[in-house]
Amino acid sequence: xxxxxxxxxxxxxxxxxxxxxxxxxxxxxxxxxxxxxxxxxxxxxxxxxxxxxxxxxxxxxxxxxxxxxxxxxxxxxxxxxxxxxxxxxxxxxxxxxxxxxxxxxxxxxxxxxxxxxxxxxxxxxxxxxxxxxxxxxxxxxxxxxxxxxxxxxxxxxxxxxxxxxxxxxxxxxxxxxxxxxxxxxxxxxxxxxxxxxxxxxxxxxxxxxxxxxxxxxxxxxxxxxxxxxxxxxxxxxxxxxxxxxxxxxxxxxxxxxxxxxxxxxxxxxxxxxxxxxxxxxxxxxxxxxxxxxxxxxxxxxxxxxxxxxxxxxxxxxxxxxxxxxxxxxxxxxxxxxxxxxxxxxxxxxxxxxxxxxxxxxxxxxxxxxxxxxxxxxxxxxxxxxxxxxxxxxxxxxxxxxxxxxxxxxxxxxxxxxxxxxxxxxxxxxxxxxxxxxxxxxxxxxxxxxxxxxxxxxxxxxxxxxxxxxxxxxxxxxxxxxxxxxxxxxxxxxxxxxxxxxxxxxxxxxxxxxxxxxxxxxxxxxxxxxxxxxxxxxxxxxxxxxxxxxxxxxxxxxxxxxxx
Numbered sequence: 001x002x003x004x005x006x007x008x009x010x011x012x013x014x015x016x017x018x019x020x021x022x023x024x025x026x027x028x029x030x031x032x033x034x035x036x037x038x039x040x041x042x043x044x045x046x047x048x049x050x051x052x053x054x055x056x057x058x059x060x061x062x063x064x065x066x067x068x069x070x071x072x073x074x075x076x077x078x079x080x081x082x083x084x085x086x087x088x089x090x091x092x093x094x095x096x097x098x099x100x101x102x103x104x105x106x107x108x109x110x111x112x113x114x115x116x117x118x119x120x121x122x123x124x125x126x127x128x129x130x131x132x133x134x135x136x137x138x139x140x141x142x143x144x145x146x147x148x149x150x151x152x153x154x155x156x157x158x159x160x161x162x163x164x165x166x167x168x169x170x171x172x173x174x175x176x177x178x179x180x181x182x183x184x185x186x187x188x189x190x191x192x193x194x195x196x197x198x199x200x201x202x203x204x205x206x207x208x209x210x211x212x213x214x215x216x217x218x219x220x221x222x223x224x225x226x227x228x229x230x231x232x233x234x235x236x237x238x239x240x241x242x243x244x245x246x247x248x249x250x251x252x253x254x255x256x257x258x259x260x261x262x263x264x265x266x267x268x269x270x271x272x273x274x275x276x277x278x279x280x281x282x283x284x285x286x287x288x289x290x291x292x293x294x295x296x297x298x299x300x301x302x303x304x305x306x307x308x309x310x311x312x313x314x315x316x317x318x319x320x321x322x323x324x325x326x327x328x329x330x331x332x333x334x335x336x337x338x339x340x341x342x343x344x345x346x347x348x349x350x351x352x353x354x355x356x357x358x359x360x361x362x363x364x365x366x367x368x369x370x371x372x373x374x375x376x377x378x379x380x381x382x383x384x385x386x387x388x389x390x391x392x393x394x395x396x397x398x399x400x401x402x403x404x405x406x407x408x409x410x411x412x413x414x415x416x417x418x419x420x421x422x423x424x425x426x427x428x429x430x431x432x433x434x435x436x437x438x439x440x441x442x443x444x445x446x447x448x449x450x451x452x453x454x455x456x457x458x459x460x461x462x463x464x465x466x467x468x469x470x471x472x473x474x475x476x477x478x479x480x481x482x483x484x485x486x487x488x489x490x491x492x493x494x495x496x497x498x499x500x501x502x503x504x505x506x507x508x509x510x511x512x513x514x515x516x517x518x519x520x521x522x523x524x525x526x527x528x529x530x531x532x533x534x535x536x537x538x539x540x541x542x543x544x545x546x547x548x549x550x551x552x553x554x555x556x557x558x559x560x561x562x563x
Contacts (some may be wrong), residue, residue: 006045010207011477019483024212024475028219029493034475035224035513036497040504047509053516057345058337061519063326065344068522070323073172075529076371079179084536085368089184094364098278105281106361106382106466108378114229114459115165116385118236121428122421123388123413126268127158128397133417136334141322147206155394159387160309164322165313165340168375168383173525175374177355178362180528181368185364188535191478194218194352197528200535214524215474219354221517223494225350228511230498231257233460235464236392236422240453243426244446248298255499256357261457262495269487284458291451292388298436298444299392315383358469360480393428396435424453458513
């Protein structure tokens, strides 16, 4: 490889784009503008087009997504137990930049914090329901076992499917992308971008069009993933404000919420990982622990803890066969495409952004420490959270007003049947104090609803700030401290994109497009996995290399990394 391919020659040294790859910056903005304009000009046509692509993927390629997720998960388990586990993500003498608590807090915040707050009640209740109100079984995994009555057994089945969609399979994607980026970025001293993990496969061409395409694809998924989440997530924040203060969830309120989130997230991004992002992530964890404790203590605590142990054991026993299950009947194919394959696509689409952020905060950790920390700790926390939130809603449906078959019941199932998912959380909170084993604690509904709304807001801030940092890092060819003005520009741009799409009614269409984008991203992840294994296999000791040496995977320090 010649000096002309060196990373340093690709970043502007002067002018407006100083610190950024000019071509990448322009191409990224143009690509996003084209998609936004195309969608806004004819939302119905664009939405139909994106939906057709997604439907084709979900119905015709479910076997492929299932194989990719299962393969990545097993590869993670293999690496964790292999001889490579003791290698450090950095030089041999490097040590972690952040404490374990800060690290876990940021892992959880960037990974799934907002998702389990949004779906924590609605998803288990959907799988517990047996109405088939959406044209397919609510939970084919339960139906295939003959568990069609809404009882305790179906409740366990509901939690198993919920854990499945938020568990090892999805987190394995974040692990493998984050590990690839951290290994090649900190150990092999290549740019901290998606392209670097392909170095063992295509060599110096990572600095050319192929590398640009990979990074632009990651930027596309990140921008629209954050923008659609911002836009769609405002509905739950607006619902919370309606519950608390009677404010109507108007378009103006939703736009104001996006603006506020964008401003705070941009300020946090500019302050850097060690300050704003770390502080808000830790703040989120403490508040989340308080809300979670309230659900445990005020709710049917003994029943919940027993339900958690039982349902967790059920998941551990079944998650491997579930991961290989491919639906055959028309109804089950529709369910699997709308839920499991949708989730697999969403995890893949978010993997570049979350993996990049995880890599950024994991310098100095060993591969085994990284994999155990990223794969098991957030997953265990997420499972407990989902069980306490979903379990409370299920218990209410089983015990209030004669159980789920009775008219009325707890009302949460009916809310989900109406697809008012944001209201399911607040409905459960409203029932929580009134049914507490500690007595009438209905007065707790307002403060807990306020805390949940605040958490929704702060979780969105952490998703937006970490995403903005990742995007600017990729566009600056791996600079983990990208120019602040571009952090501001991209932070504002993501917020503006969310507002424009929200006003035009195009957020759902772009969410669908993001899922469709997961298909090409999946090939990149497969290539990254192969590249990582090749590099580890040829350089198992991963000993530090001097500037005059060539690494086993082909990296030449003098030529590749110096101007």
